[in-house]
Amino acid sequence: MAPTAIDPAAIKRARSLRRNMTEGECKLWSELKEFRRLYGLHVRRQAPIGPYVVDFVVHDKGIVIEVDGQHHFEPEGLARDRIRDAWLLEQGYRVLRYSTGELADSFDGCVEEILREVNVM
Numbered sequence: 626m627a628p629t630a631i632d633p634a635a636i637k638r639a640r641s642l643r644r645n646m647t648e649g650e651c652k653l654w655s656e657l658k659e660f661r662r663l664y665g666l667h668v669r670r671q672a673p674i675g676p677y678v679v680d681f682v683v684h685d686k687g688i689v690i691e692v693d694g695q696h697h698f699e700p701e702g703l704a705r706d707r708i709r710d711a712w713l714l715e716q717g718y719r720v721l722r723y724s725t726g727e728l729a730d731s732f733d734g735c736v737e738e739i740l741r742e743v744n745v746m
Contacts, residue, residue, distance in 0.1 A: 632673070638690040646671070650680055656736050657690070664745045670674045672738045675716065677709055682718070689713055689720045692728065702713055 646654065650670075660683075672682045674689070681690040693706075696734040702734060711719045723735050 631675075636658070647692065647694065647725065649694075649723075649728045652732065653692060653728060653735070655724075657739075660743075664740075664743070664746070666743055669691070674713065674718070677713070684741055687717050687719060688739075688742055689718045690739060691720060691722045693722055693724050727744070 635642055636745075644685065654670050657668040657670070660668050666683055666685065669680065669682050669684070672679055679689045680692050682688065683690075691706075693702075713720055719742070721739060
């Protein structure tokens with residue numbers, strides 16, 4: 626979907642989410658925002674893609690990065706994520722998901738996996 630075709634409500638929601646990022650999202654963003662300087666990769670945070678707002682996206686590589694809190698692991702959240710991931714895949718995006726626990730326990734490992742997925746490592 627072209628940026629000009631993004632629903633104004635999605636843009637408003639994305640701006641709100643940017644102002645209210647979780648601790649895990651903030652920590653990951655502090656690392657991802659350096660990808661442009663270090664690797665020439667532009668990472669966007671809380672970016673609208675179609676009907677969804679994704680936590681982070683590297684459009685050039687077709688990679689979406691999601692930070693999942695506890696509600697994502699309940700049956701309703703899992704079902705929603707499956708539908709969302711399938712839609713994003715149809716649009717040409719691969720979704721990498723990290724739980725807040727994974728980020729807390731193995732932050733460097735998560736960042737290394739992202740670097741591998743965007744073909745930097």
